Amino acid sequence: MIRPRIGFVSVTRPAFKGHSAAAARRSLDGLERLAERLGFELVASGGAVRDAAEAAHAAEAVGEEGLDYLLVQLTTFATGDVVAPLLAATPRVGLWGVPESAGGWREGPLPLNSLCGLNMTLSLLDAPQVAKSEPVKWFYGLVEAPDFERRLAATVGALRGLAALRSARVLAIGGTAPGFYGLEEAPALEGVEVVERDLAALFERVAAVSEAEAEGRARGWQERERADVSFEQLVRGARIDAALESLAEETGATALAVRCWPEVPETCGSMACAAMGDASGREVPAACEGDVMGALSMLALQGVSGDPAILMDLSDVDEADDTLQVWHCGNAPLAWAAPGPSGGPDTRLTTHFNRDGTGVVRDMRLRAGPVTGFRLLSSGRRAVIAGGEVRREEKAGYDGVRGWIGGLRWGDRPVDVRTFVANLLDRRLPHHLAFGRGDRVDALHELCAYLGADVLPALPPVPHLRS
Numbered sequence: 001m002i003r004p005r006i007g008f009v010s011v012t013r014p015a016f017k018g019h020s021a022a023a024a025r026r027s028l029d030g031l032e033r034l035a036e037r038l039g040f041e042l043v044a045s046g047g048a049v050r051d052a053a054e055a056a057h058a059a060e061a062v063g064e065e066g067l068d069y070l071l072v073q074l075t076t077f078a079t080g081d082v083v084a085p086l087l088a089a090t091p092r093v094g095l096w097g098v099p100e101s102a103g104g105w106r107e108g109p110l111p112l113n114s115l116c117g118l119n120m121t122l123s124l125l126d127a128p129q130v131a132k133s134e135p136v137k138w139f140y141g142l143v144e145a146p147d148f149e150r151r152l153a154a155t156v157g158a159l160r161g162l163a164a165l166r167s168a169r170v171l172a173i174g175g176t177a178p179g180f181y182g183l184e185e186a187p188a189l190e191g192v193e194v195v196e197r198d199l200a201a202l203f204e205r206v207a208a209v210s211e212a213e214a215e216g217r218a219r220g221w222q223e224r225e226r227a228d229v230s231f232e233q234l235v236r237g238a239r240i241d242a243a244l245e246s247l248a249e250e251t252g253a254t255a256l257a258v259r260c261w262p263e264v265p266e267t268c269g270s271m272a273c274a275a276m277g278d279a280s281g282r283e284v285p286a287a288c289e290g291d292v293m294g295a296l297s298m299l300a301l302q303g304v305s306g307d308p309a310i311l312m313d314l315s316d317v318d319e320a321d322d323t324l325q326v327w328h329c330g331n332a333p334l335a336w337a338a339p340g341p342s343g344g345p346d347t348r349l350t351t352h353f354n355r356d357g358t359g360v361v362r363d364m365r366l367r368a369g370p371v372t373g374f375r376l377l378s379s380g381r382r383a384v385i386a387g388g389e390v391r392r393e394e395k396a397g398y399d400g401v402r403g404w405i406g407g408l409r410w411g412d413r414p415v416d417v418r419t420f421v422a423n424l425l426d427r428r429l430p431h432h433l434a435f436g437r438g439d440r441v442d443a444l445h446e447l448c449a450y451l452g453a454d455v456l457p458a459l460p461p462v463p464h465l466r467s
Contacts, residue, residue, distance in 0.1 A: 001306045004068040004159035006035075007043045009058055009086055011117075014050055016076040018103025018111025024048060024075045026102070030143030031071075038149075038156045039306065043067060052081045059085035068159050071096055071139070077113035080124045087125075087132045092450065094155065095121055096139040115140065135449040150442075157304040157443030162450050164254070164303030166191035168296060171251050174199040174259030176290035182430045183291045188379040189451065194292060195251050199263050205243035206268055214238045221274070221360075224334070227349040229359035233270060234349065237360030240268055241275035248284050255295040256286040271352045273330040273361040277401075280308045281333030287311050287432070288331055294432040297375045301436035304443045305372075308333045309436045314424065315398065322417050323406040324388075325397055326435065329353060330361025332401040336437070338365040353399050366403030368392035372440040373433045376453065383453045384429060385411050385444045386420070410458035412441065422461035 008031055010024035028044060035042040043065050049055045062070055072086050073096040087093055097118030103111025118138060125132045137155060141148040172194055176183045186194065217238035218231060227234060248256060256279055258264075260272040276286035285298035288311060298309035310332045316325035329352060340346030348363040373386035387409035395404050408420045415423075423429075448455050 001039055002160040002163045002303055003039055003041050004156055004163065005041045005043055005065065006156075007062050007065060007067040007070045007090070008073065009062065009070065010048045010073045010075045011055075011078040011082060012048050012050060013076045013078060013082075016103075016112055017109050018076070018100070018105075020075045020103065020112060021048070022104075023098055023102040023112070024073060027073055027075075027096075027098070027143045034143070034149060034152060038153050040156050040159075049082065049086070052085070055082045055085045059089035062086070062089040068092065068163065069094065069155065073098065074114050074117040074121060075112060077117035078121065080121070080127065080129060083121050083124070084130050087130055087136070091134045092159070093132070093134075094137045094139055098140075098142060102142060137446065154442035154446055157440060158446035158450060160306070161300040161304040161443065161447040164299050165189055165296065165451070168192045168255060168299055169251070169253050170194045170255045170257055170292050170295050171248060171253035172196050172257045172290060172292050173202050173247070174263070174290060177259055177261060180289050183289060183294070183432070185293050185379060187293060187296055187376070188381070189296070192296065195253065197247065197251075199259060202243055202247065202258075202264075203267050205246055206239045209239045209242040213242055217241055221349055225345070225347045225349050225362075229349055229351060233359040236268060236270035237274050240264070240270055240272050241278050244272075244275055244279050244286065245282065248279065253284060255299045256284060257290050257292040257295040258286060258288065259290040260288050265352075265355060265358050269358070271329070271355065271358055271361055273352070274349060274359070277331045277333045277362050280310065280331075281335060283308065285309055286331070288328065289432075291430070291432050293376050293379075293430070294434060296380075297434035300376070300444075300447065301372070301374050301434050301440065304440045304447065305436040305438050307437045308335050309434050310336055310401070311432050311434050312401070313431055314421070314433065317417050317421060318404070319417060321406065322408075323391060323404040324408060324417050324420060325402060325404050326366075326433070327398055327400055327402045330363060330400045332362060332364065332366070336364070336366055336401070338367045350399070362401060363399055364401055365397065366390045366401065367437075369437065370439045371405065371435045371437060372444065373435050374444055375430065375433050377429070377456075380451060381453055383444070383448050383455050384433070385441055385448070385455055386433070387439060387441045409441065411455055412445075413458045415458055419458065419461050423456075423459055426459060426461075426466050427456065
């Protein structure tokens with residue numbers, strides 16, 4: 001998992017009589033505990049800052065650390081000349097105010113004036129002496145407060161997603177599936193590289209996989225999962241799995257976008273679905289049908305959540321219980337599978353739903369729990385963020401990877417299933433939506449702020465044609 005490097009600096013003006021040093025120490029100790037729990041590296045190189053000269057020195061030290069984020073605690077009130085150097089030290093900064101109780105008393109002389117300092121500093125961000133163009137997030141509360149941890153957890157997730165995208169290398173094999181014009185979109189995001197290979201390169205690599213390696217992978221599938229396809233079919237699918245892994249390693253790819261049909265089953269005698277699911281399980285997200293932006297959306301979600309992501313179609317609606325069925329042919333990793341009677345993943349390796357006799361795809365229900373949908377649009381300038389929960393109860397669904405999602409949200413807004421679908425259709429969005437496990441809505445909003453991507457708000461459904 002990516003561990004962002006987060007710095008901490010405390011501003012403690014000596015004019016205020018509260019126990020500011022103790023408050024800052026308490027915060028630093030709490031951050032050290034949170035670093036372990038949330039998965040970031042804490043860097044406290046800036047120390048305590050009391051005036052503009054010390055702020056300039058701290059900013060220089062912070063700049064040398066190459067931080068992903070700087071958390072500036074306004075332990076006491078501070079003026080703009082003190083805060084401005086710290087705001088300029090790194091592109092991404094959070095400003096943190098603490099309750100006056102941290103100063104040691106509730107009456108008498110104002111001990112810290114921290115909240116007022118936070119308020120004033122945020123009001124200065126557009127001033128020419130500061131001119132902080134990047135997004136700045138505020139935090140308020142004691143380090144042990146649940147709301148502080150929730151806000152910081154969202155920031156850590158956003159930083160992980162940003163790091164994943166800034167080092168992204170997508171291996172695009174074969175272009176998009178025939179006629180899938182809506183997926184023919186190239187990213188324009190800082191740090192993202194797309195490496196293209198034709199299908200011949202994949203087929204050559206499939207043919208080069210040794211019999212021993214292919215059979216070994218096929219036996220691994222048999223040991224982990226039920227299968228109603230022949231061992232020969234498993235071996236053919238395993239060759240694709242080995243070839244994708246080899247090509248990803250050779251090119252340094254962090255994600256794959258594969259034209260998985262029609263040529264792959266025609267040439268290799270197997271679908272790529274199960275193999276692509278296993279690639280995602282190895283933390284190299286694999287997007288179907290050559291969907292490069294889908295692959296990047298999966299990669300961002302994987303970074304934010306720390307778990308494999310999946311790419312799904314939206315396939316059915318049940319208005320009676322206000323749920324949406326997400327589905328795909330059979331391309332998800334085992335980590336997403338609902339448990340069976342033994343407690344392990346309940347999956348079945350089988351044939352493709354509309355290619356009789358051709359495997360290998362994974363048939364499974366999605367594990368119950370909160371999930372978050374995400375898709376980068378317009379080359380990365382816009383995005384869709386959605387939330388919901390995969391329902392636990394047994395419910396009929398179509399063969400392949402499937403799950404019914406209720407409690408739907410579009411961005412921050414709860415919506416019913418008809419409104420959710422209307423937004424997809426009215427906005428003419430691509431038919432693939434990436435999903436990550438857990439509620440990552442806040443982290444994705446923050447990630448989009450760092451990317452400069454506009455998050456599409458929910459629109460009400462209307463009975464007429466939108467212009």
